[in-house]
Amino acid sequence: MSFGTTPAGERVDRYVLSNGRMRVSTLTLGAIVQSVELPDGADVVLGLPTVADYLTRSRYFGAVVGRYGNRIAAGTFTLDGVTYRLPLNNNGHSLHGGETGFDKRVWRAEPDGERAVRLTHVSKDGEEGYPGTLTAEVTYTLDEDDGLSIGYRATTDAPTVLNLTNHSYFNLAGGARDVRGHVVTIEADHYLPVDEGKIPLPGAPAAVAGTPYDFTGPAAVGERLDGCYDHCYALRPGGRIRVAEPVSGRSMEVTTTEPGVQFYTGHMLDGVATPYGRFAGLCLETQRFPDAPNRPDFPSAVLRPGEEHVSSTTYRFDYNRL
Structure with a gap:
């Protein structure tokens, strides 16, 4: 069904997936x-009512961000001896693909029954400064066990860098409370310390043990650091993330094929430029590491012709059954 149109006249459609319980x-x-x-009636992600709101008041609410999610230092990277320069849209760095990233593009949709839809965007060579024409596909599938799976695929006709992730803000209280009372477990023994611009510091990921960044056991978001987190965690192989909201009894488990997850607690939402205030939702952005194009010691984010990027993440929900 039609959701509206962009200022350029592009039609935006909405697709509703259902497994008979969840929508x-x-x-x-x-x-x-x-x-x-x-199924209990709660909407557990932050959303907006109009196209205009998403284009002007969003902080990437629910979007797929790219071509490179997270930050690239100074908006510059070198690939195969060629230096590329990107828009500086975040404190002198490039964030989430630049000024007009994948979150602001209209994707082509192909529904697959009532429980899945595949969306495709062709990003042209030079779009936001990135090399190569990239074809990106994202498939949302709602399974019978109340899991929302996101499958990512991408190919390119020239060497490029890629980091696709979903930027949904979750609030398992359905907005009745902010997320500082949510209890989080992240199966990660290391995280990436960052500088003031949120660029990873030189050196290996740091151990979480004995620090406020340790979520290897359950801990409330607001228990430490005033709840202010915006850090990438290096997941254990097969590492999971679990979030529980004790009052409602709702919970969510996240599994992914990606090596990291950016844990952001929404403390920079302001309630003015956006309709949501601080801590209204938390993000679990499964991904490659920030600034990986400039860090050969990090898992590679390079994609070359003849290769296919494939990754997946599943958010599985439970309710009133902690």
């Missing part, structure tokens, strides 16, 4: 997850 609404604008409605 997930997705948009062709930004491959956005607009809502996740659980």
Whole structure:
């Protein structure tokens, strides 16, 4: 069904996935997850009501961000001896693909029954400064066990860098409370310390043990650091993330093929430029590491012709059954 049009006159459609209990609404604008409605009636992601809101008031709510999610230092990287310069849209760095990243593009949709939709965006060579024409596909699938799976695929006709992730803000209280009371477990023994611009510091990932960044055991978001987290965790092989909201009894488990997860607690939402205030939702952005194009010691984010990027992440929900 039509959701509206962009200022350029592009139609934006909404697709609703259902497994008979859960409903997930997705948009062709930004491959956005607009809502996740659980069987008990709660909508557990932050969404916006209009195309205009997503283009002017969003902080990447529910969107697929790219071509490179997270930050690239000074908006510069060198690949095969060629230096590329990207838009500086975040404190002198490039964030989430630049000024007009994948979150602001209208994707082509192909529904697959009532429980899946595939969205495709062709990013032309030079778009936001990135080399190579890239074809990106994102498939949302709602399974019978209340899991929302996101499958990512991409190919390129020239060497490029790529980091696709979904930027949904989750609030398992359905907005009744902020996320500082959510209890989080992240199966990661190391995280990436960052400088003031949120660029990873030189050196290996740091151990979480004995620091406020340790979520190897359950801990409330607001228990330490005033709840202010915006850090990438290096997941254990097969590492999982679990979030529980004790008052409602709702919980979510995240599994991924990616090596890292950016844990962001929404403390920079302001309630003015966006309709949501601080700590209204938390993000679990499964991904390659920030600034990997400039860090050969990190898992590679390079994609070359003849290769296919394939990754997946599943968010599985439970309700009133902790």
